[in-house]
Amino acid sequence: MEARKMKLEKKIKTIFDIPIQEYVAPGGIFCQGCGAILAARLILKLLGERTVVVNAAGCFTLAVVYPYTVFKASWLYTAMACAPAGAQGIRDALDILIEKRKIDKNEDLNILVVTGDGAASSIGLQSTITAIHRNLDFWYLAYDNQAFMNTGAQKTETTPFGAATSTTKPTSLSPLGTEQEPLDLFSVWVSAGAPYVATVSPSYPVDFLDKVERAKEIKGPKLFHCLSGCPPGWNYEPALTIKVGRLAVESGVWALKEAVNGTIKHTYIPKKRIPVEEYLKIQGRFEHLFKPVKNKEAIEEIQRKVDKYWEYELHDAK
């Protein structure tokens, strides 16, 4: 109940409430315009250097290449399937060592798992669901660039309907590219009983960090599922990452919301949704829906699904 009351009170209200401190240093080997590193930069502004980032195989694995690191926080690379298990070991070790007075309680750390959507929605899902089940006190930033980007954009469970990936290339036999609907990671976490689950976007830093700040009061698993634009994987100009994120939210494709102890609330509702076409057409991964002939049916289907989602959600909210 406390958590529910707490969520009403915004803590980060404007961009000026965001700390200027940086815990991600420049010079990392990320692609230009990477949305994921923007997300990490934002969340670490509030978690700070008393944090250990636990990583699974993905783009972020190369954020730290011996002897360099971009993080002022600590770091542990585990393997692709088991970052939440690595988080569990650190949490348990800190708890027991503090309890046995083998280390000072000031040595305690925030534990932040950072993985891509591949680890979050497929190979790492088993270790994630059980970490939620054990109510592990940790943060999880899932940067969702909607494909296995580090290996060259193969389809994952969160690749959207109609997107081209290197394993779902549009052909005359399969003109849509990806034919499946993405796995709803937000709902998976909510139904597993996580006390705090949010969707975020680096294009909406106030919304993002207000959620992080408020979630600090919650003990247990906390997910920040971040739609993270990927210039090489989505095939758009690096300068457009923030714009692509905004179009995703303003078109209603990416809903910004949170679930506090299972109660879902949209934290940003676009007043008038722009057509999904605006979001799709600036990304090369959807080019086949527009060229050489416009696939009206597919675009309308995507629009229909978005409209249906909001109709249901907004109706439900009343």
Added chain:
Amino acid sequence: MKKLMTGNEAAAWGARLAEVDYIPNFPITPQTEIIETLSKWIREGEMKAVFRTMDSEHSMLTAAGSASATGARVFTATSSQGLLYAFEMLYNLSGWRVPVVMVNVSRGLSAPITLEPDHNDILSARDSGFLQIHCETAQEILDSILVAYKISEDKRVMLPTIVNFDGFYLSFTREIVDVPKLEDVRKFLPEYKPTHTFFKASKPLAQGTPVLNSSLYSYFRYQVHRAMENALDVYKEVKEEFNKKFGRPIDEVETYMMDDAEYALLMTNSFSTKGKKAVIKMREKKINVGLIKLRLFRPFPTKELMKQTRGLKGLAIIDQNISPGKGGVIYSEVSSELYNYEEKPKVITSFIGGLGGKNISETEFEFAINYTRKVYEERTTLRVPILLFTEEDKKTSKTLIDIAHGGEKNEA
């Protein structure tokens, strides 16, 4: 304090006396009794540790490694399929240089899935960078766990260890075990106080980082090998201290009736007891035979082995494992290490037996020694490996295969 206990309980006692902080776990037959025992002690307040059941052995080993990298003393246990499921993390833990101690209760590998022991599970972890200590008795299990922490946590080593013993034959049989007093154990194995890097807020640190420079990658891999070499020296120091404190030798290579032996069986784990009994029988028949038991398998105790096999006419290696298309793993290991040694045994023979816990009878041991003698004396061509399979085994198998075929007699 002498107590009658199963091999599994002896393993639990080892962890208890080492006063471990953390026990990530996942059940698997025939290991489960170890974690059941530990959870009971923790829940009754007899032991102070966090007991954490994970979603799999892969996660279990990950949590073990990350907790150890945070400075906790960690114990865990698995078996067979579980060890293979965790395989990727074995290499990670040795690369992280964390002194985790894990028990593996050997069990044959699937398919076909089975329950009783052989050593394809543990030997598959041969190259993982874990030290390996193999046990014949329940007492050895308890002792080896204490010794394992002492060696793993030594700053010259800083590598994880697997203590191995056989499922069923040792996990579920009861033996008298001398349980040392906690005060005495504390003197031998003090609290783990890591001096190397580990996670704490006052000193941010990156661990498990990628290395994309091949010279540097080789450097770190060689470091693991060097640490293994150091572990040979450390083992010697630790076994002496252990023997002095507790009065039990725990040599890298144990010998049985080897003083005047011309031939020897070479074995590991619980079936060594069967081998020793066969040695007594053969001695009664005036065959000069003894038995060599490999206790330390990684690092490989080459010098000790050279010493114990010096001048033998024949060495019969009994492998309770099979590398299809090659033969016995221990045969390969021992032969390659002795090849350049001038006083090596004249003949080294290879026998596969005891797969899936199949008995090795005295007749089979005697056959192995007689065959080895024949090869030595008559210089006959050596067949490698020889698969031990008795008429009785054949009959039993055939009966069951016939049933599987609906009762029809099957020519196979």
